[in-house]
Amino acid sequence: xxxxxxxxxxxxxxxxxxxxxxxxxxxxxxxxxxxxxxxxxxxxxxxxxxxxxxxxxxxxxxxxxxxxxxxxxxxxxxxxxxxxxxxxxxxxxxxxxxxxxxxxxxxxxxxxxxxxxxxxxxxxxxxxxxxxxxxxxxxxxxxxxxxxxxxxxxxxxxxxxxxxxxxxxxxxxxxxxxxxxxxxxxxxxxxxxxxxxxxxxxxxxxxxxxxxxxxxxxxxxxx
Amino acid sequence: xxxxxxxxxxxxxxxxxxxxxxxxxxxxxxxxxxxxxxxxxxxxxxxxxxxxxxxxxxxxxxxxxxxxxxxxxxxxxxxxxxxxxxxxxxxxxxxxxxxxxxxxxxxxxxxxxxxxxxxxxxxxxxxxxxxxxxxxxxxxxxxxxxxxxxxxxxxxxxxxxxxxxxxxxxxxxxxxxxxxxxxxxxxxxxxxxxxxxxxxxxxxxxxxxxxxxxxxxxxxxxxxxxxxxxxxxxxxxxxxxxxxxxxxxxxxxxxxxxxxxxxxxxxxxxxxxxxxxxxxxxxxxxxxxxxxxxxxxxxxxxxxxxxxxxxxxxxxxxxxxxxxxxxxxxxxxxxxxxxxxxxxxxxxxxxxxxxxxxxxxxxxxxxxxxxxxxxxxxxxxxxxxxxxxxxxxxxxxxxxxxxxxxxxxxxxxxx
Numbered sequence: 001x002x003x004x005x006x007x008x009x010x011x012x013x014x015x016x017x018x019x020x021x022x023x024x025x026x027x028x029x030x031x032x033x034x035x036x037x038x039x040x041x042x043x044x045x046x047x048x049x050x051x052x053x054x055x056x057x058x059x060x061x062x063x064x065x066x067x068x069x070x071x072x073x074x075x076x077x078x079x080x081x082x083x084x085x086x087x088x089x090x091x092x093x094x095x096x097x098x099x100x101x102x103x104x105x106x107x108x109x110x111x112x113x114x115x116x117x118x119x120x121x122x123x124x125x126x127x128x129x130x131x132x133x134x135x136x137x138x139x140x141x142x143x144x145x146x147x148x149x150x151x152x153x154x155x156x157x158x159x160x161x162x163x164x165x166x167x168x169x170x171x172x173x174x175x176x177x178x179x180x181x182x183x184x185x186x187x188x189x190x191x192x193x194x195x196x197x198x199x200x201x202x203x204x205x206x207x208x209x210x211x212x213x214x215x216x217x218x219x220x221x222x223x
Numbered sequence: 224x225x226x227x228x229x230x231x232x233x234x235x236x237x238x239x240x241x242x243x244x245x246x247x248x249x250x251x252x253x254x255x256x257x258x259x260x261x262x263x264x265x266x267x268x269x270x271x272x273x274x275x276x277x278x279x280x281x282x283x284x285x286x287x288x289x290x291x292x293x294x295x296x297x298x299x300x301x302x303x304x305x306x307x308x309x310x311x312x313x314x315x316x317x318x319x320x321x322x323x324x325x326x327x328x329x330x331x332x333x334x335x336x337x338x339x340x341x342x343x344x345x346x347x348x349x350x351x352x353x354x355x356x357x358x359x360x361x362x363x364x365x366x367x368x369x370x371x372x373x374x375x376x377x378x379x380x381x382x383x384x385x386x387x388x389x390x391x392x393x394x395x396x397x398x399x400x401x402x403x404x405x406x407x408x409x410x411x412x413x414x415x416x417x418x419x420x421x422x423x424x425x426x427x428x429x430x431x432x433x434x435x436x437x438x439x440x441x442x443x444x445x446x447x448x449x450x451x452x453x454x455x456x457x458x459x460x461x462x463x464x465x466x467x468x469x470x471x472x473x474x475x476x477x478x479x480x481x482x483x484x485x486x487x488x489x490x491x492x493x494x495x496x497x498x499x500x501x502x503x504x505x506x507x508x509x510x511x512x513x514x515x516x517x518x519x520x521x522x523x524x525x526x527x528x529x530x531x532x533x534x535x536x537x538x539x540x541x542x543x544x545x546x547x548x549x550x551x552x553x554x555x556x557x558x559x560x561x562x563x564x565x566x567x568x569x570x571x572x573x574x575x576x577x578x579x580x581x582x583x584x585x586x587x588x589x590x591x592x593x594x595x596x597x598x599x600x601x602x603x604x605x606x607x608x609x610x611x612x613x614x615x616x617x618x619x620x621x622x623x624x625x626x627x628x629x630x631x632x633x634x635x636x637x638x
Contacts, residue, residue: 009451011451012450012451012454016454018458019461080443080447101449102453102484105454168461179520190526191526216465216467219460
């Protein structure tokens with residue numbers, strides 16, 4: 001996958017680039033609208049990560065450029081403005097998804113993966129990771145060819161882990177992914193633990209292999 | 224008491240006093256002039272009698288003559304000159320009594336002194352006085368009436384610009400978009416008042432706008448740095464060389480960052496609600512929203528051993544769905560968060576009200592809980608959740624109230 005990151009805040013841009021590069025995504029990045037349009041006009045990307053508030057204009061201009069030039073890049077908007085109007089405007093201009101700052105890199109990765117899957121493999125709805133095989137349409141999970149039954153939250157969590165395979169995902173990120181931002185984190189942490197325990201157990205029974213590793217109380221990692 | 228009424232009262236009392244005293248003076252003056260005139264007539268009468276006696280050497284007949292009643296009484300008294308006095312006047316030989324004026328003097332006939340009394344009726348002049356008094360009283364009444372009416376209508380009209388400005392000041396809301404628009408007036412004082420009020424309201428509005436813009440901008444500006452912190456933390460935890468205690472610290476930073484972010488989002492939301500920026504409405508069933516939220520949060524409740532009991536009727540509302548979801552979320556989360564472990568949580572929805580009831584130990588301060596940043600000692604929330612809930616209710620014309628009756632905390636929305 002080839003990703004263009006358009007974000008003017010250097011610290012954030014670098015973190016995103018590092019995270020995605022380590023996950024095997026080919027990344028390019030820039031901090032201005034002009035540079036972004038320059039890159040878009042020259043190269044083909046699978047996905048574009050677009051910050052709306054750029055120093056030389058609003059990111060919506062890029063969406064208009066993509067539409068005008070019939071480009072098919074998937075676009076994820078990131079914005080500091082959690083405004084419904086912005087969201088609707090962005091989605092109407094052809095963006096695929098909208099994420100409000102601040103966000104977790106794991107959430108960003110999961111969203112980008114989803115866009116990429118929808119765009120690139122629209123014929124294939126199957127996700128494979130090691131012995132795990134997921135039919136995304138049927139929401140059916142097979143491990144080692146054995147169908148395992150997951151609850152809705154466990155299923156969501158598994159997908160989230162696969163999108164961030166090999167990365168440590170913080171409990172905060174998991175909680176926000178599953179319950180939204182309003183959730184009281186302290187209460188939800190025990191709960192995440194229970195869910196993780198169940199997933200581990202179900203995967204272990206089918207694959208005879210421990211897929212999830214706890215990292216010092218800060219988070220979990222899919223091995 | 225109104226200024227106009229106060230002024231009216233003063234004018235009326237002063238007018239009444241002045242007119243009454245004038246009437247007395249008037250009466251006195253007329254009386255004086257009338258008596259003077261009568262005395263003059265009576266003097267002439269007495270002189271005529273004296274002339275008659277001198278000429279005819281006998282007393283004139285005691286006659287009613289041209290309304291004059293004359294009598295002569297022999298006397299030894301000595302009276303110097305003439306004495307004028309008031310006395311009853313018997314018309315037609317005592318049938319009718321009128322007020323009269325008389326003069327007493329001594330006439331001498333053939334060395335004998337007689338007291339000559341000449342009386343005249345004061346009827347005619349009395350009538351005149353009465354007429355004058357009547358006219359005066361009538362005039363007074365008319366004047367008072369006119370004054371009262373003038374004060375009432377003309378001055379009432381004069382005060383109109385004042386009441387207009389007052390009404391606008393009462394209705395003034397700093398968050399509303401419409402400015403104060405005073406009536407045009409020619410009166411200097413009101414012009415000044417209008418100018419001052421207009422300038423003041425404009426200044427207040429500008430200050431308020433600036434404050435809101437500041438809050439919004441500050442919150443927005445903070446979100447990007449928070450995003451940087453979060454992303455750096457997400458990167459940091461990938462480092463497997465970190466020690467357990469460092470991870471513990473990272474956890475604390477995560478929690479603080481998360482709170483900061485929620486605080487910011489809440490402040491932004493509050494500004495938006497107060498600015499009425501989220502105002503598109505839709506028709507939907509509140510019951511469905513509650514059921515959805517319940518589905519989302521029931522695990523958290525189960526985790527705490529809270530027994531969730533709901534009695535929900537259908538309730539169609541026209542409102543902003545996004546805000547109503549936040550409202551339900553805040554109240555629901557609040558109830559779970561502050562419920563005792565293994566407690567009970569009741570949700571009741573009727574067509575008239577929505578009640579969240581959870582078990583808890585002691586009452587909260589009902590006056591303070593809806594204020595910004597007021598929260599319980601053991602709460603790690605932002606302190607804005609209930610403020611947001613209250614504001615959403617206010618915007619939709621609902622009433623949100625809290626009361627505690629052991630062992631239940633109750634939050635009630637009345638539609």
